[in-house]
Amino acid sequence: MTPTRKRRLIAVALILVAVGIATVLTVLALQQNMTYLFSPSEVLAGHTPGGANFRLGGVVLEHSIKRDSTSLKVDFVVTDRFHDMPVEYTGILPDLFREGQSIVATGKMENGHFVAQQVLAKHDETYMPKEVAEAIAKAKAMKRDVPATPPQG
């Protein structure tokens, strides 16, 4: 390698390393602000911005959905399997919204419960045909002592 090329190589490599380090530091510094959502445990531990809007993420607790018969109001509980958070929402829910589904709700705390302005459904990275899903569910039902899957989100 000629000296000129070597010099260029070192210069480019040094700049790349510098940019890389700068990016890592920026990302680490922004870690707090880049949190997309908070789990019920984090909310109860007081990690959320007080009084401001934030996103609450977790799983819709089984048998917790209560629909108002005269309006679009829905009450349900979001859980991370450690702590629960009651949520109140008025509006249309996405198709994937159901018990046991991961959701992300945007809103704020009011008198100990979360009032959502928007509810988004989160889906996982697993894709399979319906028959396979049913077979897995049947196999799971047959041996109930299988530990529950860890919470996600």
Next chain:
Amino acid sequence: MNPLILWFHKLGSPPYFYRFAGRWLPWLYTLALIAGVIGLYGGLVIAPADYQQGDSFRIIYVHVPCAWMSLFVYAFMAANGFIALVWRIKLSETLAMASAPIGAAFTFITLVSGSLWGKPMWGTWWTWDARLTSELVLLFLYFGVIGLYHAIEDTRQAARAAAFLALVGVVNLPIVHYSVVWWNTLHQGSTVSLMGQSKISASMLWPLLTLTFATHVYFFASLLARSRVALLELESGKEWVRALASATEPNHA
């Protein structure tokens, strides 16, 4: 000299590359078309519907191959940019600059198809989570490279400046890829992994892999076609281009 290395050195010469690309182009386009049709038919017709998302999940067959290409093309562009900066190889400059618009197109399709998928499944067209935002930044990086290249008069200087920007933007690639791991995002994690088991049934996976192959072949075909034109423009004063032009010039007798 090793025949492979010799061939690689020859490939760096514009007239040799021009002929080489011309020979391969029709084959690559045909291969991409065949693989694309098989993959799309497999994905949209043969593959079973998803247990949770029903038929909507079929957007994966457009979204995921394009998303992978958006990262792959960027890495390819940056690698050629690196060679162009250090070794000043003309062909590398051309390849880097020719791949930028293709990569931008793949990134754009990724964002649009993802948005169309997000509305019925998540309930929103767009959300500022780490995966979506970093992919949008990737699109802007492509735009930056293309813009900078066209903003400078001297083509070779422009290519090196844009190559430098492309190289700096490489830091965004791991951010796009690992965003779903590092942060809590609305976007789910990776379905297909090179190591370990994929979280998709085999009957749904094979069209996805076929389409991934098709998009890669299409990229190289498109790249060769664009580079041929770019080389003709760049070398327009040279002997081999004049010879080529006079050989194909229609006879005005």
